[in-house]
Amino acid sequence: MRAALVRFTMLSVVALVLLTVATLVLAERIARAKALDDARIQGMGIANRLAAPLVDARVRAGEPGATDQLDTVMANRMRDGSVRHVKIWDQDGRLIWTDQTELAGRTFELDDDVTALFGTRDATAELSDLEREENVAEQGEGELLEVYAGAFDADGVPVVFEAYLSTERMEENARTIVLSFVPLIVGSLVLLLLVVLPLAVSLSRRVQRAQAERADLMRHAVLASEIERRRIAEDLHHGVVQDLAGLVYTLPTLGRHLEPDGDRAIARSLLDRATELVQRNVVALRSLMTDIYPPDLEGDGLARAVEQLAHTEAAATRLRVEIDVDPGLTLPPDTAQLAYRIVREGVRNVVKHAGATSMRIALTTDGAQVQVRVVDDGVGPGDRPGLSPEGHLGLRLLTDTLRDVGGRLEVRRTDGGGTELFARFPVSMAG
Amino acid sequence: MVTRVMLVDDHRLVREVLVELLSQEQDLTVVGAAADAPESVEMVRTVLPDVVVMDVHLPEVDGIAATRALTRLHPTLKVVMLSSSCSPTLLKDSDEAGACGYLVKGDPADELFHGIRTAARGGRPFSTQAAALWRSMHDSGARQGAPKVRSAPSARGGAPDSPGEE
Numbered sequence: 001m002r003a004a005l006v007r008f009t010m011l012s013v014v015a016l017v018l019l020t021v022a023t024l025v026l027a028e029r030i031a032r033a034k035a036l037d038d039a040r041i042q043g044m045g046i047a048n049r050l051a052a053p054l055v056d057a058r059v060r061a062g063e064p065g066a067t068d069q070l071d072t073v074m075a076n077r078m079r080d081g082s083v084r085h086v087k088i089w090d091q092d093g094r095l096i097w098t099d100q101t102e103l104a105g106r107t108f109e110l111d112d113d114v115t116a117l118f119g120t121r122d123a124t125a126e127l128s129d130l131e132r133e134e135n136v137a138e139q140g141e142g143e144l145l146e147v148y149a150g151a152f153d154a155d156g157v158p159v160v161f162e163a164y165l166s167t168e169r170m171e172e173n174a175r176t177i178v179l180s181f182v183p184l185i186v187g188s189l190v191l192l193l194l195v196v197l198p199l200a201v202s203l204s205r206r207v208q209r210a211q212a213e214r215a216d217l218m219r220h221a222v223l224a225s226e227i228e229r230r231r232i233a234e235d236l237h238h239g240v241v242q243d244l245a246g247l248v249y250t251l252p253t254l255g256r257h258l259e260p261d262g263d264r265a266i267a268r269s270l271l272d273r274a275t276e277l278v279q280r281n282v283v284a285l286r287s288l289m290t291d292i293y294p295p296d297l298e299g300d301g302l303a304r305a306v307e308q309l310a311h312t313e314a315a316a317t318r319l320r321v322e323i324d325v326d327p328g329l330t331l332p333p334d335t336a337q338l339a340y341r342i343v344r345e346g347v348r349n350v351v352k353h354a355g356a357t358s359m360r361i362a363l364t365t366d367g368a369q370v371q372v373r374v375v376d377d378g379v380g381p382g383d384r385p386g387l388s389p390e391g392h393l394g395l396r397l398l399t400d401t402l403r404d405v406g407g408r409l410e411v412r413r414t415d416g417g418g419t420e421l422f423a424r425f426p427v428s429m430a431g
Numbered sequence: 432m433v434t435r436v437m438l439v440d441d442h443r444l445v446r447e448v449l450v451e452l453l454s455q456e457q458d459l460t461v462v463g464a465a466a467d468a469p470e471s472v473e474m475v476r477t478v479l480p481d482v483v484v485m486d487v488h489l490p491e492v493d494g495i496a497a498t499r500a501l502t503r504l505h506p507t508l509k510v511v512m513l514s515s516s517c518s519p520t521l522l523k524d525s526d527e528a529g530a531c532g533y534l535v536k537g538d539p540a541d542e543l544f545h546g547i548r549t550a551a552r553g554g555r556p557f558s559t560q561a562a563a564l565w566r567s568m569h570d571s572g573a574r575q576g577a578p579k580v581r582s583a584p585s586a587r588g589g590a591p592d593s594p595g596e597e
Contacts, residue, residue: 242515
C-alpha cells in the first residue's frame with residue numbers, strides 16, 4: 001500500500017517537473033517573439049524619426065563634416081547601451097553611415113530580404129547569428145537582436161536602417177513571464193496534490209482494511225473447514241471404524257458357533273447384531289457424506305437442507321424437531337452457506353450437549369438481515385464451557401466469522417431453562 | 432498354561448465382542464475389561480493380568496499415559512496397544528511408555544491371539560502395518576545419524592515379532 005502511495009507521489013512530482021520545464025520553454029518563446037516585435041517597432045522609430053531625416057545628398061556623397069549632426073544624435077541614442085550598432089545602407093549596398101567608422105563607405109552584398117525593404121517603411125527583426133561579412137565588428141558581442149527598417153532620407157531617397165539591439169530586455173521579459181506563471185502553475189499543482197494526497201491515503205487505507213477483512217474471512221473459512229475435517233475424522237474413528245473393528249472380531253466367533261458343536265442360537269444373535277451394525281454404519285457414512293459434500297443450497301435448497309440436517313441429526317436421540325423456514329426463502333450462495341453452517345453447529349450442540357427433548361429451528365429474513373435461531377428445552381448453557389461462545393471452538397469460530405461479515409452470535413438461556421443460539425447477519429455480506 | 436488377559440477400550444461394542452472372541456481360545460482367559468485409564472489402573476491391581484490389551488484413544492487420560500502408569504506400577508506386566516490408528520508418533524510414544532507391542536484394530540482376529548501369546552512369552556508383537564512403520568522409522572533414523580536407540584524395540588529386546596512368526 002505504501003509502495004502505491006510513493007508511486008502516486010513520484011508520478012505527481014514528475015508531472016510537476018515536466019510542466020515546469022514546459023512553462024520555462026514556452027516563456028522563453030513568448031519573450032523572444034515579444035522582443036522581436038519590440039525591436040521592429042524601436043528600429044522603425046529610430047530609422048524614421050532620428051536617423052533618416054539627417055541623411056541628405058552631402059551625407060550620401062561622404063562630404064567631410066556632413067555627418068556631424070547624425071554622429072551626435074546617434075551617439076546620444078546609443079549611450080544607454082540598448083542600441084549597440086547602427087548602419088545606414090543605400091540601394092547599392094554601400095554603407096552611408098555607421099558608428100563603426102572603419103566600415104563607412106564600403107560596399108557589401110545585401111540579402112534579398114534586406115534589398116526588399118528599400119522604398120518601404122517596413123521592418124524585419126531576428127536574433128542575429130552575426131556571421132555575415134559586414135558583421136566582422138559585432139562578432140564576439142554575444143547574441144544580439146538585428147533589425148532592418150526601410151526609410152526615406154531628407155531628400156526622399158530610400159535607405160535601409162540597420163540596428164543591433166541588446167537582448168537584455170528580451171531576457172528581462174522572459175524572466176517576468178516565468179516569474180508570473182511558474183509560481184501559479186507549480187502552486188496550483190502542489191495545491192492539487194495536497195488535496196488529492198489525503199484522499200489517496202484514505203482510499204488506500206480503505207483498500208487495505210478491505211483486504212485485511214477478506215484475509216480474516218478467508219482464515220476463518222479455512223479454520224472452519226479444518227475443524228469440520230477433524231470432526232469428520234473423529235466421527236469416523238469413534239463410530240464407523242470401531243464398529244467395523246467390532247465386526248471383524250464378531251464374525252470369527254459367529255463362525256465358530258456355526259460349527260457342528262457350536263450354539264446356533266448364539267450364532268443367530270451374533271448375525272443379527274452384525275446386520276444391525278452394518279446398517280447403522282451405512283446411515284453414519286451417509287451422514288458423513290453429506291458433511292463432506294455439502295447440500296445444494298441454491299433456490300429452495302436451503303429449506304430442504306435444514307430440514308434434512310435436523311431430522312438426520314435428531315433421529316438418533318429421538319428429539320422432537322420443529323422447523324420454521326420459509327420454503328421459498330432464497331439467499332445469495334455465501335449467505336446460504338453461512339446460515340446452514342450456523343444451523344448445523346446449533347443442531348449438533350443440541351444433540352451432543354443439551355439433553356433436550358425438543359428443538360426448534362427458525363431461519364428468517366427481513367430482506368436486509370438474516371436471523372437464525374436454534375432453541376432447545378435441555379439443560380441450558382449453564383456453567384459448561386462447551387456451550388459458551390468463548391469455550392466452544394466451533395462456536396468461537398462462528399462468532400469470528402459473523403463479526404467479519406458485520407453480524408453477531410449469541411448463546412443464551414431461555415426462560416424455560418434451555419439454550420438459544422441466535423445469529424443475525426446481513427443478507428448481502430461484506431468481503 | 433492359561434494367559435490372563437485384561438482389555439481396556441472405551442467402546443462398549445468392541446469390549447463385548449473382544450471378550451466373546453478371546454473366551455473361545457483355550458489358552459486365554461479374560462479377567463477384566465475396563466472402559467477408561469483410571470479404571471484400568473484400579474482393575475490391574477485386583478485382577479492381576481499377564482497381558483493388558485490397551486486402546487490408545489481413551490477419554491480424558493489416553494492409553495499411552497495409562498500404559499506408562501501401569502508399567503511403572505507393575506514392571507513385569509505386558510501391555511500391548513490395540514488401536515485403529517497407527518502413526519510414527521503413536522508407535523514411538525507407546526514404546527517410550529513401556530508397551531511391548533502394537534496391534535491394529537480390524538486386522539484378522541488370529542493376529543490378536545498371536546500377539547497376546549507373543550507378549551505373554553516376553554516377545555514384541557507388532558501388526559504387519561506397525562512393524563513396517565517401525566522398520567522405516569528405525570532405518571531413516573539411522574540414516575540421519577541420530578537414532579534414538581533407547582526407543583528402538585531392537586535395543587530393548589530384539590526386533591519386533593511380526594505376526595505369523597513364531
